Structures are given as C-alpha cells and as structure tokens.
Amino acid sequence: MLDAYVTALGMVLDPYVLFVITLSAIYGLVVGCIPGLSATMATALLVPLTFFMPPVPAIAAIVTTSTMAIFSGDIPGCLLRIPGTPASAAYVDDSYQMTLKGKPELALGIGLWFSVLGGLFGTAVMMVAAPAIADFALGFGSVEFFWIVMVGLGGAVFIGSSTPLKACISLLIGLLIAMIGMNNPAGQPRFTFESTEMLGGVSLIPMMVGMFACSEVMRHMVSGGGAPPVVIQKIGPIFANMWRLTKQYPWQLIRGSALGTVIGIQPGSGADMAAWMSYAMSKRFSKEPEKFGTGHPEGLIEAGASNNSSLAGAWIPALVFGIPGDSITAIAIGVLMMKNMAPGPTIFVNNPENVYALFLVFVIANLMMLPLGWAIIKVATRVLTVPRKILMPIILLFAIVGSYAINNSLFDVGIMLAFGVLAFVLEENDFPVAPVILGVVLGPLLEEYFINSMIKSDGRLIGLVDRPIAAVLAAITIGIIGWTILASMRGRQARIENTAA
Amino acid sequence: MKFNDLFGGLVFLALAGLVAFASWNLPNPSQQPLGPSAFPLILSGLLALCAAILAVNGARATESGPLIGLADWARSGGAILRLLLVPAAIIFYMVFAETLGFLICATLILVVLFLSGGTKPVHAVGLSLAAALIIHSIFYLGLGVQLPWGPLEPLRW
Numbered sequence: 017m018l019d020a021y022v023t024a025l026g027m028v029l030d031p032y033v034l035f036v037i038t039l040s041a042i043y044g045l046v047v048g049c050i051p052g053l054s055a056t057m058a059t060a061l062l063v064p065l066t067f068f069m070p071p072v073p074a075i076a077a078i079v080t081t082s083t084m085a086i087f088s089g090d091i092p093g094c095l096l097r098i099p100g101t102p103a104s105a106a107y108v109d110d111s112y113q114m115t116l117k118g119k120p121e122l123a124l125g126i127g128l129w130f131s132v133l134g135g136l137f138g139t140a141v142m143m144v145a146a147p148a149i150a151d152f153a154l155g156f157g158s159v160e161f162f163w164i165v166m167v168g169l170g171g172a173v174f175i176g177s178s179t180p181l182k183a184c185i186s187l188l189i190g191l192l193i194a195m196i197g198m199n200n201p202a203g204q205p206r207f208t209f210e211s212t213e214m215l216g217g218v219s220l221i222p223m224m225v226g227m228f229a230c231s232e233v234m235r236h237m238v239s240g241g242g243a244p245p246v247v248i249q250k251i252g253p254i255f256a257n258m259w260r261l262t263k264q265y266p267w268q269l270i271r272g273s274a275l276g277t278v279i280g281i282q283p284g285s286g287a288d289m290a291a292w293m294s295y296a297m298s299k300r301f302s303k304e305p306e307k308f309g310t311g312h313p314e315g316l317i318e319a320g321a322s323n324n325s326s327l328a329g330a331w332i333p334a335l336v337f338g339i340p341g342d343s344i345t346a347i348a349i350g351v352l353m354m355k356n357m358a359p360g361p362t363i364f365v366n367n368p369e370n371v372y373a374l375f376l377v378f379v380i381a382n383l384m385m386l387p388l389g390w391a392i393i394k395v396a397t398r399v400l401t402v403p404r405k406i407l408m409p410i411i412l413l414f415a416i417v418g419s420y421a422i423n424n425s426l427f428d429v430g431i432m433l434a435f436g437v438l439a440f441v442l443e444e445n446d447f448p449v450a451p452v453i454l455g456v457v458l459g460p461l462l463e464e465y466f467i468n469s470m471i472k473s474d475g476r477l478i479g480l481v482d483r484p485i486a487a488v489l490a491a492i493t494i495g496i497i498g499w500t501i502l503a504s505m506r507g508r509q510a511r512i513e514n515t516a517a
Numbered sequence: 518m519k520f521n522d523l524f525g526g527l528v529f530l531a532l533a534g535l536v537a538f539a540s541w542n543l544p545n546p547s548q549q550p551l552g553p554s555a556f557p558l559i560l561s562g563l564l565a566l567c568a569a570i571l572a573v574n575g576a577r578a579t580e581s582g583p584l585i586g587l588a589d590w591a592r593s594g595g596a597i598l599r600l601l602l603v604p605a606a607i608i609f610y611m612v613f614a615e616t617l618g619f620l621i622c623a624t625l626i627l628v629v630l631f632l633s634g635g636t637k638p639v640h641a642v643g644l645s646l647a648a649a650l651i652i653h654s655i656f657y658l659g660l661g662v663q664l665p666w667g668p669l670e671p672l673r674w
Contacts, residue, residue, distance in 0.1 A: 068660045181571055188564040192536060195557050203542055204553040207536075230603065231670055237599040237633075410648045411626050412603060416610050417619070417652055421662040426611045433607040445520050463556040466548070474574030475550035 017147075017368070024372035027072050027381065036073040037080050037377065039386055044084030045392040048091075049399050050407065051098040052236065056289075056343050056470025057084035061411065063221050063351060064418030070375050071355035078198035078351055079374065080381040082344045083135060086287050086323055087385060090127035091396045094120055103287035103323040106295040113311030113485035121252040124396075126316045128389040129258040130269060134321030134381040137273035138280065138328030143375045146364070150336045153361040158472070159338070159480055162465035163489030165458055168283035170493045172454050175285055181504075182447045190455020191462065193218055199460050201467045220350045222419035222432040223456065227449055228343070229415040235443070236408045251397070254390055261313055268298055276322030279331025286342030287323040291439045294322035328378055333417040334360050335371060338461060343450040346457050358359040521638035526572025599633050606630060618667020623649035 027033065039063070047058035056219030059082050066074035085444055094111035104127075111123035117372030156164075169187060177183035196207045197217030208214035261267065275297060276290040298318035299308045308315050331348075338359035339344035352359055364371055392399070421430035439449045473479020481487045520528075545552030606626045614622050626644035633637065655661040665674055666673050 065655075065660070163532060180568060181574075185567045185571065186562065189529075190559055191560050192557065192564070195540075195560070200553050200556075202545065202549070202553040204546070206543060206553060206557065207654070219608060230607075233601055234603045238596045252556055259584065405636060406644065407539060409630035409634070409654075412630065413623055413627060413648065413652055416607060417623075417656055417662075417664070420614075420664075421656055421660065424663060429607060429611050433604055433611075436607075445525060449534060450582065466556060467551055470551045470555075471549060 018369040021372050022077060023369040023374075024376055027373045028076070028376045030072075031500075033073045033076055033369060034193065035382065036069065037271075037380060038185065038473060041084050041381065041388050044081035045088045045388060046399055047081075047099050048085030048088035048135065049392060049396060050402060051092040051096065051100055051400075051406070052232075052404055053100075053231070053407070053411075054228075055082055055101045055103070056090065056347070057228045057232050057411075058085045059084070059344050060224045060345050061348060061418065062416060063224060063295065064421050066351055067221065067354065067484040069423045071357055071370060072351075072377075074351055074355055075348070075357075075370075075374050076346045077375040078344075079377050079498070080384075081325065081379045082348075083327055083378070084385060084388070086327060087131040087389060088392055089133070090320065091393065092400055094123040095286070095400060103291050104472075105109050106291035106323075107316050107319045110311055110313075110316050114313075114479040115310070117311055117431040117489030119252075119311075121254050121393075122313065123316065124251065125254040125256070126261065126313055126394045127320050128385065128393065129262070130272075130317050130320040130384050131324040132385050133387075134273045134276060134325040135328060135385070136379065137321070138277045138325030139378040139382065141325075142328045142378070143331050146332045146335050146371075149332065149363040150364040153336055154365070156270045156485070157483075158468040159486040160463045162462065162469055162480065163486050163493060165462045165465060166493045167341060167489055168333065168337070168456060168463075168494070169451075171285070173283070173451055177353065177382050177448055177451075179446055179448070180500050182445075186442065186447050187403055187451035187455045190452035191459040192455075194456045194476075195428075198241050198251055201464055202250075213425070213468050217460075218431060218456070219423065219428055220354070222428040223286065223435045224347055224350065225415045225419050225455065226432035226435030227439040227453060228347075229411055230432055231439035231443065231449070233408045233412045233415070234440045235362050236404060249263020251393060256391055262318065265314055265317050268314055269321050271301075271321055272318035272321035273325040273385060276325035278328035279322075280341055281332050283333055283339050283341050286344070287326045288328035289321065291319040291323040295319040295389060331374075331378075332364070335374070336361055336362065338458075340457060341350045341456055343453055346385040346450070346453045348395070348420065349457055358405065392433075398423065449515060522575025523547055523572050524575070526568045526570075526575055528563055530570035533568060535562040536561040536564070558653065600631065602630060612666075615665050616667055618669050619664040620649055620653060620669055621667060623652065 043062070044055070046056055047053045059078055062081055063076055066077050069077070086103050087103060088103040089099055090111065091100060093099040093104040093108040097108055097112040099105040099108050113128065114120065114123040153160075173183040173187050174180050180259065194217070195213055198205045198215050199217050205215055247422040252450045274293050279285050280287070281292060295315045295318065298315045299305045302308065302314055304312070304314075327344075330345045333339040333341060334345040334349055336359070338349060340349050345348055348357055357363060357367060371449055415432060416429055419428045420426065422428065438451070442449055442452070469480055481490045528627070540554045540557035540561070543554040544551065567643045606629070608627060610622050627648055628641050631641035631644060636644070653664060657664050
C-alpha cells in the first residue's frame with residue numbers, strides 16, 4: 017500500500033497535474049464566489065475539458081473545482097446575504113450579520129479556516145474507510161450490488177428531497193433515458209428511433225452540460241437582475257482570530273466534520289443538507305443558542321466544517337460502489353467511467369495508485385485552499401461585481417462548444433439543448449433535477465445487476481433476498497421508502513385536521 | 518411554463534404508456550427468462566404509478582385551477598423573448614456552424630445575447646470578439662478540437 021502511495025504521490029506532483037489543480041482551484045473559487053453560478057454548474061462546464069486529459073488530472077480538476085466552489089460560496093453569502101451555492105445558505109444570516117457589524121474578515125476567515133479543517137477531516141475518514149469497505153465488498157455479487165444501488169437511489173429520492181413523489185418521477189425519467197441505446201445485457205438496440213447516433217445511448221457530457229449549465233442560463237434569462245451593491249470595501253486580516261476560535265470551539269469543529277462526513281456518505285444528501293443539519297445541531301447543543309443568527313461564530317464553525325467534510329464523504333460510496341452521493345459526484349462518476357476507471361471495489365485492487373492519487377488530490381486541494389482562498393477573499397469585492405449579463409452568454413457559448421468538442425458532433429449540441437430545456441421545465445415545476453442524472457448514471461448498472469441476479473436464480477424473485485447481506489439491504493431500502501410514505505401520509509392527515517379545526 | 522400537477526401527471530402517464538408499448542415486443546435473441554423488455558416495462562409501470570398519484574393529487578389540490586398556468590416571469594413579453602433566445606442561439610449554431618464557421622457564429626450569438634441583456638453595442642461587439650477568440654483558442658489550440666472555420670478558412674492559424 018505504501019508503494020502505491022509513493023507512486024500516487026509521483027503522479028500527483030507531476031507539473032501538468034499541479035498546473036491543472038491550480039487552474040481548477042482558481043476557476044472553482046471564482047465561479048463559487050459569483051452568486052447564481054453553482055458548484056454543480058462549475059463542475060459540469062469543466063467536464064468537456066477533462067475529456068481531453070489523462071485520468072488523474074481529469075479527476076483532480078473535478079475534485080479541486082468542487083471543493084473550492086463549496087467554500088467560496090460562503091463569500092457572497094457573507095458580503096451580500098446571497099449564498100453563492102446552496103451549501104452556504106444555512107448560515108448566511110450569521111455571516112451577513114458579522115459583515116454588518118464591520119467584521120467581514122471574521123466570517124470569511126471562519127469559512128476558510130474551518131472549511132479546510134473539515135475538508136481534511138473528511139479526507140482522512142475517506143482514506144481509511146473507503147479501502148476497508150471496498151475490501152469487504154469484494155465478496156459481493158450482483159444481488160448485493162443491486163440492493164446497494166437501490167439503497168443509494170432510495171436515499172437520494174426519499175431522504176434528501178422535499179417532494180419525494182416528484183423526485184421519484186425525476187429518477188424514473190433518468191433511468192428510462194439510460195435505457196436508450198444498445199448498452200444493455202442483451203445488447204439489443206432500444207428506443208433509438210432508428211438513429212445511429214442513439215445506438216451508443218445519450219452521450220453523458222452534453223446531457224450534463226445541458227442540465228446544469230444551459231438550464232441555468234435560461235433561468236438567468238427570465239429572472240435577470242444583477243447582484244446588489246457590495247457595502248463593505250475593506251477586509252481586514254483574515255486568519256487573525258482563527259487559532260483562538262479553534263481552541264474555543266473544538267467540539268463544534270469535530271462534531272460538524274463528523275456529521276458532515278456521515279451525511280456525505282449517505283447517498284442523496286450532500287453539502288447543503290450537511291450544513292443545515294450541522295447548524296441546527298450546533299444551535300441545539302450550544303450554551304448560548306439565543307445568539308444564533310445574530311453574527312455568532314459557533315454555528316458558522318460547525319456548519320462550515322460540515323459542508324466541506326461532506327464532499328469527501330460523498331466520494332466513499334462513489335468510489336466503492338459507484339453510487340453518487342449528489343449531482344457533483346454523479347458528474348465525477350461519469351468522468352471516471354469515461355476514463356475507464358469505472359468505480360467499484362475492484363478499482364482498489366486493479367488501480368490502487370489512481371485511487372490514492374485521488375485521495376492526495378483532496379489533501380492538496382484543501383491545503384491549497386488556504387493561500388488561494390485568502391487571495392479570493394481579498395479580491396472578492398471586485399469579483400462580486402462582475403455582471404452576470406456578461407457571464408451568462410459566454411457560459412452558453414462554452415456549453416455549446418464543450419458539447420460539440422467531444423465527438424465533433426452537432427447532434428451532441430442538440431442533446432445539450434434538449435436536456436437544458438428538460439431541466440428548465442422540470443425545475444420550473446418543482447421537479448428536482450439531481451435524481452435524473454443519478455438515474456442516467458446508475459440505470460445501466462441497476463439493470464445489469466437486476467438481470468444477472470434474475471438469471472442466476474432462474475427468474476425467481478426470491479433470489480433477490482435469499483443472501484443475508486442482500487436481505488439486510490433490501491430491508492433498508494423498503495424501510496426508507498415505507499417511512500417516507502408513512503411520513504407524507506401523516507403530514508397530509510395533519511393538514512386536513514388543521515384545516516378542519 | 519408552469520403546469521398543474523394534474524397535467525404533469527397525465528403527460529408522464531402517457532410517457533409511461535408509450536415506453537411500455539415500445540418495449541413490449543423488443544426481440545429477445547438469447548431467450549433469457551428476462552429479455553431486454555423486462556426492465557423498461559418495470560420502470561414504465563413504476564412511472565405510471567407515480568404519475569397517477571401525481572395526477573390525482575393535482576386534481577384534488579386545484580379543482581378549478583387552469584391546466585397550464587404562467588409563472589410570474591412569463592407575464593412579461595421581454596422575459597419570454599430573452600428565454601427563447603437561448604434555444605434560438607443553440608439552433609442557430611447547429612444550422613450555421615459548418616457554413617459560417619465557429620468564429621463568426623459565436624460572435625453573432627454573443628452580440629445578440631449581450632444586447633438583449635442591455636449591454637452597450639460597442640462593448641457588446643468588443644466583448645463578443647474577445648470571448649469568441651478566447652474560447653476558440655482554448656478548444657482549438659489548447660485541446661486540438663477541429664472547430665469549423667467557414668469562410669475564414671484562408672485565415673486558419
């Protein structure tokens with residue numbers, strides 16, 4: 017294992033890889049900082065570029081961009097009260113209050129310092145846990161994997177969502193899109209409409225660019241509006257009080273990091289849920305809960321550490337089982353598959369140096385966040401004023417060329433448009449978009465595991481649950497679904513009683 | 518565009534029906550107990566179930582509401598026009614990329630989009646040229662993607 021780590025270190029310290037990491041870091045920080053451009057969009061726009069890179073820099077670009085963008089989403093939250101990414105929404109009141117009190121450097125410093133610590137914590141857990149789980153999962157057969165994917169999808173649809181029914185429909189649409197083409201156990205062309213371009217299935221990159229970039233541009237076109245003016249012009253020393261705060265709130269840091277990692281591991285809930293839950297937990301256990309929301313550092317520390325640690329946590333199921341925890345890891349899994357590094361427990365046996373390289377990229381990205389994050393905070397007041405009406409058309413052009421570039425195909429540009437419109441219409445009607453991409457990525461796997469399991473058991477359904485681990489996973493899946501249905505029925509009952517009273 | 522859930526449910530119900538119809542008779546060359554039609558059929562069944570629940574909920578929630586409502590932004594003609602510019606720009610690129618080439622197409626698209634956002638014409642043209650050239654360099658020089666040149670072919674660098 018040590019040998020593999022040495023090899024991995026050599027791969028990561030390659031000048032080209034370091035160059036990619038640095039550029040991705042700056043890109044992620046800037047995009048995350050601009051309100052209205054999400055971390056997911058930043059990652060999706062990057063995918064066409066990674067297509068042209070070797071595996072390690074490609075993955076490094078994705079990991080670095082998402083890590084940086086989640087942190088820098090704190091900046092507009094603090095200075096403008098507009099969270100740059102949804103993951104910063106939980107504590108935007110506290111950080112904005114600090115700005116109003118003339119202490120933006122305190123809020124931004126906490127965001128930076130504790131994001132780094134949380135990120136390193138999550139990375140450490142990932143480095144220990146992922147290989148161990150993979151080792152355990154090596155004995156899994158298609159039945160176990162079928163249920164693991166089911167748990168993942170069930171969690172994504174039923175736990176992380178406020179509208180489980182609509183999320184479920186989104187997921188099914190994604191799964192059905194995955195059925196297009198010949199990529200199925202029988203190798204039979206399905207739903208191709210006699211088109212040769214569709215035989216290979218819907219290309220993943222134009223689809224992701226359409227769903228996460230094109231649809232954002234469309235949403236900007238109807239909402240318009242620029243960012244409100246920045247009040248604060250001067251930002252003081254950023255790291256001044258961080259050591260004191262670390263000593264003052266060690267438990268908050270550890271609790272936030274740990275909860276964030278666990279939420280990240282649990283499929284379907286990502287950085288934004290980690291931040292909300294950690295903020296709530298911090299308030300509940302605090303000695304001074306009345307200070308929350310008025311510019312108090314405690315919740316910021318816990319939730320800021322939490323959302324960054326969840327990013328690393330989300331990679332554990334992604335690497336070991338190929339189950340994405342959120343839309344960013346779904347994109348990353350697409351990139352891994354593209355690079356012939358299909359995730360799964362065997363990747364730790366066949367390609368350990370690539371996996372360790374990924375771990376090291378996480379460490380480097382988090383360490384690099386200290387100087388680069390400091391720099392972006394110093395210039396933030398200027399980045400925030402870059403008008404979106406200038407950026408959005410350029411993003412659209414980038415999306416067009418990016419979709420075209422991978423196959424030199426105008427058909428792919430059409431795919432990008434189609435999925436941009438689909439995502440826009442779905443979101444307008446409160447259907448979440450992330451389950452669609454989860455369904456598309458996991459659909460072929462789910463079908464393969466299902467069909468293989470059924471063939472092994474001669475078509476008897478009992479074959480899906482007659483092994484102990486499979487039975488436990490099946491029970492978890494059914495538990496998640498059943499609990500959600502019960503909860504929603506109870507909610508409706510309560511509403512009816514409320515209106516009657 | 519804001520649809521009533523009843524309408525959305527019916528659309529997805531129809532989609533489920535179409536998928537089921539299209540997958541019913543898929544050939545099963547290897548004669549496995551579950552052929553290529555099995556999984557799409559299961560999915561379309563589940564989709565039909567969810568869509569039906571959505572339709573019923575939607576019908577219950579708004580007995581008399583319109584089937585297709587308009588979101589707030591859709592009441593302003595300008596917003597609708599700006600929204601339509603996005604698909605129009607992409608379709609324009611798909612149709613004219615080969616004949617006009619990337620640089621001309623991209624500049625035209627950007628100029629129109631910038632102007633629609635209220636950017637001053639002089640700035641719009643300058644920014645468009647700069648952005649088109651930068652993106653062209655990233656993909657053509659940096660990644661070796663063969664973007665079409667169109668009438669600028671003699672200038673190819």
